[in-house]
Amino acid sequence: MTTTxxxxxxxxxxxxxxxxxxxxxPGWGTCLLVAIIAExxxxxxxxxxxAGGGQGMLNLTEQFAPxxxxxxxxxxxxxxxxxxxxxxxxxxxxxxxxxxxxxxxxSPAAAILAAVAVxxxxxxxxxxxxxxxxxxxxxxxxxxxxxxxxxATSVAGASPPFGFSSSFTLIGQSGIDYVPIALLVFAVIAxxxxxxxxxxxxxxxxxxxxxxPSAARYSGIAIRRSLTSAFTLCGALSGVAGVLLAAYYNSxxxxxGADLLLxxxxxxILGGMDIFGGRGRIGEVVLAVFVLGYMSQGMLIEGDSSxxxxxxxxxxxxxxxxxxxxxxxxxxxxxxARMRRLxxxxxxxxxx
Amino acid sequence: MTTAGDVGTASGARRELAVPPRWxxxxxxxxxLVTAVIVVVVAAxxxxxxxxxxxxxxxxxxxxxxxxAFLALGESFVMIGRGIDLSVGAIMGLSAIFVxxxxxxxxxxxxxxxxxGAGVGIVLGLGNAILVGVVRLPPIIATLGxxxxxxxxxxxxxxxxxVDTIPNSITNLxxxxxxxxxxxxxxxxxxxxLISAWVLRYTTFGRSIYAVGDDAxxxxxAGIPVQRVLFSTYLxxxxxxxxxxVAYLIYTSGASSTSGINDNLTAIAAAIIGGTALTGGVGGAxxxxxxxxxxxxxxxxxxxxxxxxxxxxxxxxxxxxLAVVYDSRSRSRSLSRTGGGRxxxxxxxxxxxxxxxxxxxxxxxxxxxxxxx
Numbered sequence: 063m064t065t066t067x068x069x070x071x072x073x074x075x076x077x078x079x080x081x082x083x084x085x086x087x088p089g090w091g092t093c094l095l096v097a098i099i100a101e102x103x104x105x106x107x108x109x110x111x112x113a114g115g116g117q118g119m120l121n122l123t124e125q126f127a128p129x130x131x132x133x134x135x136x137x138x139x140x141x142x143x144x145x146x147x148x149x150x151x152x153x154x155x156x157x158x159x160x161x162x163x164x165x166x167x168x169s170p171a172a173a174i175l176a177a178v179a180v181x182x183x184x185x186x187x188x189x190x191x192x193x194x195x196x197x198x199x200x201x202x203x204x205x206x207x208x209x210x211x212x213x214a215t216s217v218a219g220a221s222p223p224f225g226f227s228s229s230f231t232l233i234g235q236s237g238i239d240y241v242p243i244a245l246l247v248f249a250v251i252a253x254x255x256x257x258x259x260x261x262x263x264x265x266x267x268x269x270x271x272x273x274x275p276s277a278a279r280y281s282g283i284a285i286r287r288s289l290t291s292a293f294t295l296c297g298a299l300s301g302v303a304g305v306l307l308a309a310y311y312n313s314x315x316x317x318x319g320a321d322l323l324l325x326x327x328x329x330x331i332l333g334g335m336d337i338f339g340g341r342g343r344i345g346e347v348v349l350a351v352f353v354l355g356y357m358s359q360g361m362l363i364e365g366d367s368s369x370x371x372x373x374x375x376x377x378x379x380x381x382x383x384x385x386x387x388x389x390x391x392x393x394x395x396x397x398x399a400r401m402r403r404l405x406x407x408x409x410x411x412x413x414x
Numbered sequence: 415m416t417t418a419g420d421v422g423t424a425s426g427a428r429r430e431l432a433v434p435p436r437w438x439x440x441x442x443x444x445x446x447l448v449t450a451v452i453v454v455v456v457a458a459x460x461x462x463x464x465x466x467x468x469x470x471x472x473x474x475x476x477x478x479x480x481x482x483a484f485l486a487l488g489e490s491f492v493m494i495g496r497g498i499d500l501s502v503g504a505i506m507g508l509s510a511i512f513v514x515x516x517x518x519x520x521x522x523x524x525x526x527x528x529x530x531g532a533g534v535g536i537v538l539g540l541g542n543a544i545l546v547g548v549v550r551l552p553p554i555i556a557t558l559g560x561x562x563x564x565x566x567x568x569x570x571x572x573x574x575x576x577v578d579t580i581p582n583s584i585t586n587l588x589x590x591x592x593x594x595x596x597x598x599x600x601x602x603x604x605x606x607x608l609i610s611a612w613v614l615r616y617t618t619f620g621r622s623i624y625a626v627g628d629d630a631x632x633x634x635x636a637g638i639p640v641q642r643v644l645f646s647t648y649l650x651x652x653x654x655x656x657x658x659x660v661a662y663l664i665y666t667s668g669a670s671s672t673s674g675i676n677d678n679l680t681a682i683a684a685a686i687i688g689g690t691a692l693t694g695g696v697g698g699a700x701x702x703x704x705x706x707x708x709x710x711x712x713x714x715x716x717x718x719x720x721x722x723x724x725x726x727x728x729x730x731x732x733x734x735x736l737a738v739v740y741d742s743r744s745r746s747r748s749l750s751r752t753g754g755g756r757x758x759x760x761x762x763x764x765x766x767x768x769x770x771x772x773x774x775x776x777x778x779x780x781x782x783x784x785x786x787x
Contacts, residue, residue, distance in 0.1 A: 145554070147679075191735075198692055200498070200554075201738050204679055208731030215724045324562055327555075337552050369671070373566020380559040384549055 090334040090386070094349035098356060105360035112363055117240060119356075124234060124310060126355030127244035128153070128303040130348070132322050133329040134255045135299030137347045138292045140330050141259065143272040143339025144192060144199035146293065148184070148207035149300040150326065153319030155214040156181040156304025160230075161223035161314025170230040177308075178301035184210060185297015189290035199293075214316040224313035234309030244306050248351075251299065256344045258295075268292055272339025324372065328379045329354050334386070354378075444689025444741075445700045448708050455708075459715040466718055472595030477588040477665045479703075479710035480603045481506075484658030485681030486688065486702035487610055488539075488651035493685055494614070495647045496627040496694025497553040500678050501542060502655040504564035507674030509534040509659025511568060514577030514669040517584065524584060531660040532653055538564060539652015547645025561678065569671040576670035577663070585667040599664055603703075606657065610699035623647055627694030683730050684709050687737045709733065 102119065105112040113119055132149055139146045160177035164170065184206065191202040233243050259265035267288040270278040278285055303322065308314045333350035335342030357378070358371045366374075459466040485502045492499045509531045516522050516530060541563075545556035587598045614620035622643045625633040634640045663669060688705025690697025712733065713726050721729075 195739070197735075197738050201686065201692060201734060204682065205731040205734040205738075207679070208683075208727040208729075208734070212725045212728030212731075216722070324558070327558060328562070331555055337555050367569065369566045369569035371566070372562045373570065376559045376562025376566065379562070380545065380551075380556065383551055383555060383559070384545075387549065387551060 091343065091346045091349055094333070094346060094353050097353045098349065101353065101356045101360060105356070105363070109360065109363050112360055120237075120240060120245065121242060122356065122359045123245040123248070123352075124242045125359055126325075126351065127242070127248040128306040128310070128319070129322050129325045129329065129355065130248045130351035131251055131299050131306065132303040132319075132326040133333075133347055133351055134251055134344065135296035135303075136326050137330045137333070137335055137342070137344055138255065138259065138268060139199070139296045140335050140337060141272050141339055141342060142268050142289055142292050143275070144289070144292070145203065145327075145337075146185075146188060146296050147200065147203040147323065148188060148210055149203075149296055149303075150319045150321075150323035151207045151210040151214065152181050152184050152297055152300035153304035153307060153322060154316055155184065155210050155217070156301040157308035157314045157318045158214045158218045158222065158304075158316055160305050160308045161226065162217060164226045164230055165223040170227065170233075173230065174305050177305050178298055181301025181304060182294055182298040185294040185300065186290065188297065189293030192293060193286040193289035211316070211320075218314065218316040222313065222315050226308070226312055231309050231312050234306050234311070244310065247302065247306065251302065252344070252348045256348075259344050264288060264291060269340060272336075272341075274340065321368075325354055325358070325375060328375055332379060332382050445698070445704045448687065448689070448701075448704045452704070452708050452711050455711050455715050459718050463718050466715070469591055469594040470589070471714075473589060473591050473597040475710050475714050476595070476600045476707070477597050478714075479706040480599050481658055481661045481665050482677065482680055482684050482709065483603060483607070483703045483706035484654045484661055485677060486684035486706050487607065487699055488654030488658075489681045489685045490688070490690045490697050490699060490702045491610075491614070491623060491647045491650045491654075492553070493682075493690045493692060494627045494694060494697045495623045495644055496630065497546060497644060497647060498557065498682070498692065499542060499648060499651045500554065500557040500682075501538075501561040501564055502651060502658075502681050503674040503677035503679075504561050504568065505535055505538045505652055505655035505674075506658040506662055506677060507568050507669065507672070508538060508564055508571065509656040510662045510669035510673050511571055511577065511659075511671075513660055514580065514663050515575075517581070517663070518577050518579050521581070524587075527584070527663075528657065528660050531656045533656070535652045535654065535656015535659065536649060537652075539649045539655070542652065543645045543648035546648055547641050550641070565675055568673070568675075572671040574671075576668065578668045580663055580667045585664055588664045599661060603661070606654070607699050607703045610702075614699055619643070619646065624695050627696075629695075680709070680730060683734045686734055689741075691741065 102113075106119075111118060112122075132153060136146055136149055156177040159180050160173040163173040163176050168176070188199070188202055188206055191197055191206075192199045233247070237243055238246065259268065267278065267283045267285075268291075270281070270283060271285055271288060275285070300319075304319055307318050307322075311318060329350045330342075330347055331337060332354065333342065333344075333347030335347060354375065358368075358375065361371050361374065362368065456466070465471060485506060488502055489499055512534050513527050513531045517527055522530070538560075541560050542553075542557055545551045545560065546553050549556075587602070590598050592598060592601055612620075614623065622633065622638045625636065625638055626640050626643050630640050633643075659669075659674075662673065666673075684705040685697065685702050686692065686705070687708055688697070688701025688703070690701055709730065713729055716726065716729055717723060
């Protein structure tokens with residue numbers, strides 16, 4: 063862009079592009095919104111059970127709220143240019159911990175606290191290994207994923223806990239008036255994450271670390287501390303996701319969260335987050351969670367198996383990325399070229 | 415790319431070179447080091463349980479590690495080129511399913527089975543190759559997508575059936591031994607490993623992979639067709655995963671819709687333990703084999719020591735962490751770009767595009783990494 067003379071449209075771009083959550087109408091977000099509406103229409107028309115007078119649609123969110131919470135945590139880590147492969151295993155561990163505490167006669171509050179605390183600690187462990195020991199996050203979380211899985215299986219034992227008291231399962235299964243509690247939890251966390259990333263110093267640090275690590279270092283950002291916070295928050299949200307899972311399924315299998323990793327990452331990427339960090343909006347990730355969630359739930363109701371839905375999810379991810387990459391690469395270059403051609407005669411006139 | 419991080423790497427490398435090369439080369443050759451550790455583990459386990467040294471147990475270990483070795487071998491090609499392939503396990507599973515059904519229903523013999531497996535692997539690898547080499551998606555996302563697609567496809571193809579009647583003439587390859595403890599399948603695998611090692615070390619293609627993995631920008635300027643090399647690495651990875659599917663059939667004498675789903679990360683772990691770095695430009699084919707054998711030997715030793723099977727994944731995880739922590743080079747490298755490893759990769763990929771006019775590479779406020787052009 064430096065080759066062209068600065069145009070009024072391009073000069074503020076670098077400043078606003080980096081930071082999510084500004085009041086610009088985002089093209090990708092609009093696409094996702096249209097996709098959600100189209101899905102809702104399509105499934106309402108094709109399958110009778112889908113809409114359920116509006117209530118059915120709302121209740122479906124219970125099924126993908128855990129994925130959404132997990133995706134929000136992942137989004138923070140991916141924003142810094144790292145990745146957390148262990149978050150799904152971490153959610154399973156949290157579910158198992160919550161189940162075990164309940165099984166031993168603990169109160170629901172104690173169970174939730176214990177689960178989230180353990181998950182947060184795992185996140186902190188990941189963060190310290192990545193930020194302070196300096197190992198690539200892909201490797202760290204690959205390794206911790208294995209370790210956490212073992213711990214979860216071992217804690218759950220031969221007969222994993224199930225059948226919890228209704229005061230715990232209502233988190234995942236019932237609602238206040240018409241709104242499922244799981245959806246409320248997701249909404250609260252989504253708003254909290256949007257505010258954190260878009261409007262606080264920590265959010266700006268995380269974005270800048272992902273956007274340009276050396277610039278972040280030179281501008282005096284505490285990179286290590288910020289990175290550790292991102293991983294810790296991701297761990298905490300994985301814990302919340304695990305609690306929601308345990309409450310929804312009323313059991314705590316040690317692999318209860320394993321299936322969340324793929325949809326979680328897919329939601330973040332589909333939500334326009336750059337896998338190399340530094341670019342993306344949490345709001346769009348939230349939209350992507352709904353796009354994916356309603357798509358898979360609608361297809362489940364239509365009678366597709368969950369594994370063929372995994373396949374469709376993968377195809378959607380690849381398709382969306384190909385479109386998005388082509389759009390970003392060609393469209394912008396073509397626009398710049400057109401601008402240059404338009405401006406060229408003007409320059410000649412001015413000099414001549 | 416003249417960042418402070420890269421300067422730090424350069425000085426780190428110089429310091430390493432300053433060590434007099436007397437004994438250090440032994441420790442720096444990862445294959446030799448890991449082999450030594452394998453010998454120690456085997457010796458200790460044999461001392462505790464004499465059955466560990468039994469021919470059938472050793473053959474079992476080797477047959478098990480051959481499956482992972484094929485995956486790790488393909489993964490090495492990709493990882494040396496600074497990519498990652500998360501879909502190898504699914505490709506292996508699909509290949510095992512396709513080949514298994516043909517063996518079960520049509521009774522094809524070993525050679526056609528191997529050719530079919532290789533074909534399936536190449537076709538599936540082509541998907542990754544196009545996404546990464548032509549469309550230029552980031553490898554981690556592209557292969558994550560194909561992982562979902564292929565593992566879903568496994569389910570669709572099997573349609574609830576499974577392969578369970580593989581004739582003994584084929585499964586015996588995994589249990590029959592040529593020498594005590596050396597199963598036939600290991601002998602059949604060795605040529606692939608040796609050819610890979612030769613290709614990586616002595617051919618233009620192999621050297622190009624190292625060059626691309628080390629610094630894609632420099633490789634591009636040196637006239638290496640970067641995208642074509644990357645394209646080929648994913649094809650090779652698919653090919654070996656397809657062959658791994660046949661090995662899987664021989665070893666487990668069956669296949670179902672979930673075959674290989676969990677082997678992606680194990681394969682990456684084996685490659686890393688064998689000395690191939692995720693940061694690209696380092697590694698080799700022998701390392702993949704040695705790393706796989708090491709993983710299997712250690713896990714078997716764990717179960718001989720009455721550690722519950724539950725802790726096997728944790729064992730893999732700890733070994734990966736140890737391998738990475740030991741590899742100071744990859745550590746200092748990623749430390750110098752705190753959290754920017756994958757991002758730096760993306761920058762290089764973008765750097766190859768002629769004068770890319772994205773806002774990110776030309777933001778004037780951050781002179782540090784804007785200097786790709």
